[in-house]
Amino acid sequence: MGSRGKMIRRIVAAGEKIRTKTLIIVGGKSCEKEHLLYVMERLGDDLLSLILNKIEIDDPNDRNSLAQVCKQWLRVEGLQRSSLRVFETNFLPNFLPRFPNLVKLHVSAAISNSLIQFVVNTCPRIQVLNLNYRQKGDFAGENVETDDFDDEGLREIAEGCCDLEAIVLRRRVGIGNRGVASLGEFSRNLRNLDLRWCRKVSDEALESIGGLNHLEGLDL
Template sequence: MVTISLSHNPPFQVPTKNMETLGDDELALILNIVDDPNDRKSVSQVCKQWLRVEGRTRSSLRVLEPDLLREFLPRFPNLLAFESSALITNSDLEFVSKTCPNIQFLDLNLKPTCRVFDEFDDMLGLIDVGDDGICEIATGCRKLCEVRLRKRKGIGDGGVISLVKAAMNLTTLDLGRCSRVTDKALEAIGAANAIRVLNLLGCSLITDCGLALLSKGCVSQTLKKLVISECDQITDIGVLFLQQMCCLEESNLAECGPGVTDMGGVAIAAIRPMKRLNFSWLINITDATLFAVAQDCVDLVAVDLTGCELITGAGIRAFANHRSLEALVLASCFNVCGMMWSTLCSNAGP
């Protein structure tokens, strides 16, 4: 008799003589209803057949030690989701692409386990995955839908261009803190026809020209969320182009610098589907932007005005009768008094 213990169910016993009559397909059907990772681990320890089938039916994997990939990854050829927050090399990703060609969700957001100095952070690109590794993934995994590459310092235009050209179903692309990404990559992203979420946080080489290229492409008809916070070369000229993104529902321009003023703020307000705005620390935004946002963004749910020093109670009062606003962040807005805030809250709808 073989005893199988699942974390949410009492142990049960399976006669070993009957196990021999079950093929891999039958075992796969059983494993399809086992979702808990600990339960799957218990099942895989029953015998070699269960171990083999559990690996072939596994859909997601989080890798903590990429150095050991070649030892265990071949057991999971049908993965749909691959995640690793550790340093990973180009050759590692080449092996992943050849071993697991059906991957749809790739999360390589770097999350160091300890505090690192800025000098070391700048060197990550020398020892971590770069454009060559992303090109291998793009070539080998053509079904990619979501790709997250945040803080991978070695990734630049070459890898991004290869990725967006090969992954025709790509809907989410996170390039936050990929500091080598430039306007050239945005031109390729602009030509994509399925991307809905694009994160360019801290991509400081991006300029107004890049936003123009992004807005003129097919992506302007599909993009719903755009993060360009801390892209401090952007000015009103680039923000004006965003008006062409007719489906945009969420925009984050936090800390884009003094070049974004009311001209850019009013332009953003003209995007009618907008639901969430982040104008944090745009020090040249004034009440004029708030008047436009309150009037034109009728479906707005949340707006963050942290550090917008020039706004006053007059601009905030424009939201008093807004029909859908749920969150208004006013931290470090020193010209907005407590009495005005109380008045706004009392006038707000249920």
Template sequence: MDMLGDDELYSILRRVSDSRDRKSCSEVSKQWARAEGLTRSFLRLLDPQFLPSFLPRFPNLTTFESCSRVSDPNLDLLAHTCPALKTLNLNLHQTRSGLESFDDIRLDEDFGDDGLRAVAAGCRRLTKVFMRRRKGIGDSGIASLVSLAKNLTVLDLSWCSRITDEALGAIGAVSSLSVLCLHGCSLVTDSGLASLSNGPLLSRSIRRLDLSECDRISDNGVTSLRKLSFLQELDLAECGPKVTDAGIVAIASVSSLRRLSVKWLINLSDAAVLALARDCQYLVELDVTGCELITGAGIRAFSGHGSLEILVLASCYNLTVDDVAVVVSGCPTLRYVGLDRVLRGWMSSSVYERLSGVCRIGWL
């Protein structure tokens, strides 16, 4: 083993992806430990207190993950040590074995805008950044990130409770972003959506937008999203009573739309569904769970649609078995229909067998 030079070791270790095997390799000798560190591209941090002691071994990381508390000094060290970083995943999760609950982390223990600014300045190659439930992140940190990370394609700010329309104004100027998740960002309003939509470059790059549980938006904000002319996926679930038929009819004019969730928008009716069936010719997935005003007259409009594959109709109580049968029989591309369990009692076994022979039926 001692006869191997560094180049040979690097070549070997670049082919070892299993974390346990890499750990075993690093224990062979100091030379192997150094080579393993220099060829490591991925690191998941479980205990942040040890980061200063081992991070310098891994200067060529391209992916860094941590679901634990991470301080501003931690991120500053990361920025100076790993300038080649491309993916930064700092999403917090619900408690489960080995992971820290987001409820266990106090605001003053976690990183904020200072740490994010340090990463933005030191890691200019970032393409994907995930910061779900990081409560310390605010508008200024996001503004720094999007202005310095010129190749940013994915940004997840779900449940970052300090994000406001000001951050969306900065994001609107980005030219490379294709995925933006704002799930649960309750301070976002129509003004922020207008800023996103009016970004001349972002409006052409964005493909997926998650606005679920942004309950301060209304039809005006949703209507402004018509300018996102290449949008393929939009999530408006639980956005509140101010999003009605008018907003969905407007967004139906985005011909590129392929996936849409309008779950629990209680003021949607058949008018919205009819517009989607008529105008969204490439739609492959639609979820109208909890839209109780929708009736069979609206859903039947998808009979003959040429692209729809997934249709979720849970908690839609104004639909009948006949309505479902018309859609399933008339939409040849359909492969899954999610139905409310209540409807199961009204569907005969013969009808169920006939429909399930065409597409999968899920009882929700």
């Protein structure tokens, strides 16, 4: 015990009051400010991501607001994001790169082949892709939006999103048997496929659907 006693140069007992470390002693509040500035500088992306995530900040509104604090926080919050619903596709190239780890994506607007390719390249980990098409405005007309994706875009998805488990293609009139065939060829993990109101898809597609061994749900 004697040598142990000698080694103890300072005993820290529970409850002992310890003064806050300050870097620059200017006094009072500015100390705390300098100190926080210093600490925030050391707060790396990995540590910040432990705070700015779904588990700690459960309300999406809070996370949205924290993302707007500064560029680092915006970036870190984006990396955490696993699901996204997009209302306006024209600006996808502006904001999608912030969310490279998306697992679920929902796009109900028209989206061109080139934008589909952009999505696939930016978020290759997508597992659930909901592309259920909703027309803007009223439902009266059969106005097919000119620049919606077709079988070529679906092939990009099938080839690029290797983890794809579910895809909803409702009312995507550009989709035909050829696109479904590429799902059959590449999307080996597909469990759910929704092709309701895809008018160009015919019985011919059933053959390629038959090759999807893990399929659990099919809507036609």
